[in-house]
Amino acid sequence: MFSxxxxxxxxxxxxxxxxxxxxxxxxxxxGFIIYNGIQVINWEFITAFPKEGMTEGGIFPAIIGTIYLVxxxxxxxxxxxxxxxxxxxxxxxxxKWVKFIRIMTNNLASIPSIVFGLFGMALFVHTxxxxxxxxxxxxxxGILIIPLVIRTTEEALKAVPESYRLGSIAxxxxxxxxxxxxxxxxxxxxxxxxxxxxxxxxxxxTAPILFTVAAYFLPKLPQSIFDQAMALPxxxxxxxxxxxxxxxxxxIAYGTAFVLISIVLIINLLAGWIRRYFEKQNPK
Amino acid sequence: MKILERxxxxxxxxxxxITSIVILLIIIxxxxxxxxxxxxPVVEKGYGLYINSKNPVTDLNPTQIKxxxxxxIENWNEIxxxxxxxxxxxxxxxxSIYSDEELGENYQFLPQKLNNIISENSNIIAFFPKKFMPxxxxxxxxxxxxxxxxxxxxxxxxxxxxxxxxxxxxxxxLVLGTLLVSFLAILIALPFGLGVAIYLSExxxxxxxxxxxxxxxxxxxxxxxxxxxxxxxxxxxxxxKMGNIxxxxxxxxxSLILAIMALPTIISISEDALRNTPLALRESxxxxxxxxxxxxxxxxxxxxxxxxxxxxxxxxxxAIGETMAVLMVTGNGAVIPxxxxxxxxxxxxxxxxxLGEAPMGGTHYQALFLLGCVLFLFTLVLSIISEIISNKQxxxxx
Numbered sequence: 101m102f103s104x105x106x107x108x109x110x111x112x113x114x115x116x117x118x119x120x121x122x123x124x125x126x127x128x129x130x131g132f133i134i135y136n137g138i139q140v141i142n143w144e145f146i147t148a149f150p151k152e153g154m155t156e157g158g159i160f161p162a163i164i165g166t167i168y169l170v171x172x173x174x175x176x177x178x179x180x181x182x183x184x185x186x187x188x189x190x191x192x193x194x195x196k197w198v199k200f201i202r203i204m205t206n207n208l209a210s211i212p213s214i215v216f217g218l219f220g221m222a223l224f225v226h227t228x229x230x231x232x233x234x235x236x237x238x239x240x241x242g243i244l245i246i247p248l249v250i251r252t253t254e255e256a257l258k259a260v261p262e263s264y265r266l267g268s269i270a271x272x273x274x275x276x277x278x279x280x281x282x283x284x285x286x287x288x289x290x291x292x293x294x295x296x297x298x299x300x301x302x303x304x305x306t307a308p309i310l311f312t313v314a315a316y317f318l319p320k321l322p323q324s325i326f327d328q329a330m331a332l333p334x335x336x337x338x339x340x341x342x343x344x345x346x347x348x349x350x351x352i353a354y355g356t357a358f359v360l361i362s363i364v365l366i367i368n369l370l371a372g373w374i375r376r377y378f379e380k381q382n383p384k
Numbered sequence: 385m386k387i388l389e390r391x392x393x394x395x396x397x398x399x400x401x402i403t404s405i406v407i408l409l410i411i412i413x414x415x416x417x418x419x420x421x422x423x424x425p426v427v428e429k430g431y432g433l434y435i436n437s438k439n440p441v442t443d444l445n446p447t448q449i450k451x452x453x454x455x456x457i458e459n460w461n462e463i464x465x466x467x468x469x470x471x472x473x474x475x476x477x478x479x480s481i482y483s484d485e486e487l488g489e490n491y492q493f494l495p496q497k498l499n500n501i502i503s504e505n506s507n508i509i510a511f512f513p514k515k516f517m518p519x520x521x522x523x524x525x526x527x528x529x530x531x532x533x534x535x536x537x538x539x540x541x542x543x544x545x546x547x548x549x550x551x552x553x554x555x556x557x558l559v560l561g562t563l564l565v566s567f568l569a570i571l572i573a574l575p576f577g578l579g580v581a582i583y584l585s586e587x588x589x590x591x592x593x594x595x596x597x598x599x600x601x602x603x604x605x606x607x608x609x610x611x612x613x614x615x616x617x618x619x620x621x622x623x624x625k626m627g628n629i630x631x632x633x634x635x636x637x638x639s640l641i642l643a644i645m646a647l648p649t650i651i652s653i654s655e656d657a658l659r660n661t662p663l664a665l666r667e668s669x670x671x672x673x674x675x676x677x678x679x680x681x682x683x684x685x686x687x688x689x690x691x692x693x694x695x696x697x698x699x700x701x702x703a704i705g706e707t708m709a710v711l712m713v714t715g716n717g718a719v720i721p722x723x724x725x726x727x728x729x730x731x732x733x734x735x736x737x738x739l740g741e742a743p744m745g746g747t748h749y750q751a752l753f754l755l756g757c758v759l760f761l762f763t764l765v766l767s768i769i770s771e772i773i774s775n776k777q778x779x780x781x782x
Contacts, residue, residue, distance in 0.1 A: 108677035112587055118579035119588070119596050125644060126599045129606065129614050180399050187396035203771065204404040210767035211760060212705025214732040215410065218739070218756040222413040226744065243406050250403070276389050304607025307707040307732070311739055333609045340613050341712055357610050364605045372598065
């Protein structure tokens with residue numbers, strides 16, 4: 101058929117086409133949401149409550165609810181995840197235990213988010229009696245992102261050269277002093293990147309909060325951690341599929357999607373920026 | 385000082401067990417609720433099905449009960465009885481037969497009247513609250529109300545969780561829907577993903593790579609509900625027009641969206657596998673006169689094959705568990721799909737759509753938890769398989 105050089109040319113062109121079509125898909129999705137969303141976004145949209153059965157007004161309570169959920173889940177997942185990662189990478193001497201933990205962490209990461217929703221409902225909402233609340237939702241989301249926090253922290257710690265640890269110990273520092281004063285500060289920017297990525301994940305998750313915290317509409321902001329809250333992703337789901345008047349509330353849906361996408365974009369930029377900054381500070 | 389260090393180490397060690405504890409708790413709570421289903425009766429609690437004692441039928445399975453009350457089975461001889469047409473009597477119909485006076489205050493005469501009707505009609509089947517049937521004796525007998533069986537769940541071809549008198553919890557349409565959507569998605573995503581992975585790891589220069597990588601990371605970061613919204617507003621109308629069908633919410637629509645969502649996983653894992661092919665292998669191939677493309681498909685891809693399979697399996701796992709996007713674009717018809725242009729309902733979408741309406745502790749609630757167990761086991765098995773395969777890849781590369 102063709103000579104091997106022409107075959108190579110054809111194949112490589114196809115691969116290039118496929119790769120750039122991925123860019124095309126991304127531009128399509130982002131462009132669609134940004135183009136439609138930017139026409140809705142204004143100060144009132146960000147700071148007002150929904151009006152007229154979600155067809156007018158803003159999404160303020162959903163933004164606040166998502167912020168509460170992000171803070172709540174991070175307060176739970178970040179300390180636990182970081183401590184867990186420190187143990188695995190700095191302390192653990194029993195390789196079998198480390199391997200077991202790693203398998204469990206991978207398995208937890210592979211569990212579908214709706215299963216976390218079921219679990220959160222059974223454990224936090226019913227068994228612990230928290231009811232549909234910010235507390236129950238935050239704990240459920242926290243559990244969901246622990247694997248991500250552990251994995252990114254572990255990688256960050258592993259990237260710290262062994263010679264730093266040995267140097268610190270040679271100077272008479274204890275293991276914990278070494279971790280606190282040498283390993284952790286160096287790994288910190290990378291750990292931050294992981295945490296920021298987890299924030300992005302948490303703010304977009306819908307399935308885990310369906311039955312643990314999310315409310316269709318609340319006339320006022322949540323007053324305590326035992327109150328229900330509205331949340332951005334759930335808000336988008338509801339007004340896109342089952343609002344009182346789906347056509348009339350479409351602009352609100354575009355606006356909500358725009359805010360969600362902006363969070364993702366900002367978080368990715370921030371994470372990338374920290375990573376680059378860190379690489380410039382510590383050239384290999 | 386030393387004690388403090390020990391304490392801290394203990395604390396770290398304890399937190400390292402968190403993921404294992406969570407998995408254990410998930411198993412306990414999911415399975416406890418889910419398996420409650422098999423301890424629940426077929427007919428709603430507090431209700432019974434009553435027939436004439438001369439009727440030879442003694443028990444009915446849930447599907448038969450549903451078909452009787454839907455009018456699909458009209459004669460007793462279809463279910464092992466005599467050749468008589470079935471006379472259905474639901475609870476509220478008694479009030480159109482007897483006046484309130486005849487039934488008495490607090491319906492005290494209702495049990496007696498019911499007994500009368502049953503004795504007069506040998507072809508009757510009556511669905512009544514148990515409290516109105518204080519004594520079960522001739523001429524009335526109750527149909528044995530067995531517990532819901534595991535076969536009813538595993539082999540059941542219908543998912544009708546809210547029909548009375550006996551809801552049907554057959555998982556087959558949901559499993560087929562889930563597998564159809566997921567496999568189709570991977571079929572679409574695989575050539576794409578593999579092509580991009582090859583391009584990124586073998587062909588692209590650093591500048592292009594620096595453009596496409598962040599794009600893939602962004603794709604992975606977009607929340608699934610946004611994909612669902614995009615699918616609902618853009619892809620659904622396109623599929624509707626192209627397929628010339630009445631509704632664009634189909635299995636195919638769901639797999640298109642899922643394919644986009646699975647791409648980042650497939651690309652990044654197979655790219656890693658391709659990149660880990662030792663230089664010596666490539667150089668030997670070039671030395672034999674092979675072009676770069678020949679080297680890629682005769683040396684690099686075969687070498688990375690297990691890494692690529694791990695990527696595929698992980699992608700399938702992602703697709704099976706994806707909830708919101710699928711819920712929004714597949715139309716959610718809980719029937720066995722016959723073509724890809726029909727509405728389907730996946731397991732996660734079923735849980736998300738129905739749990740809000742299922743009363744806590746009821747059979748429907750338990751059945752949804754059981755679906756959660758099935759989903760959990762599916763993804764667990766896939767994750768373990770992909771881990772075994774990728775370990776093989778790592779040991780080969782080392």
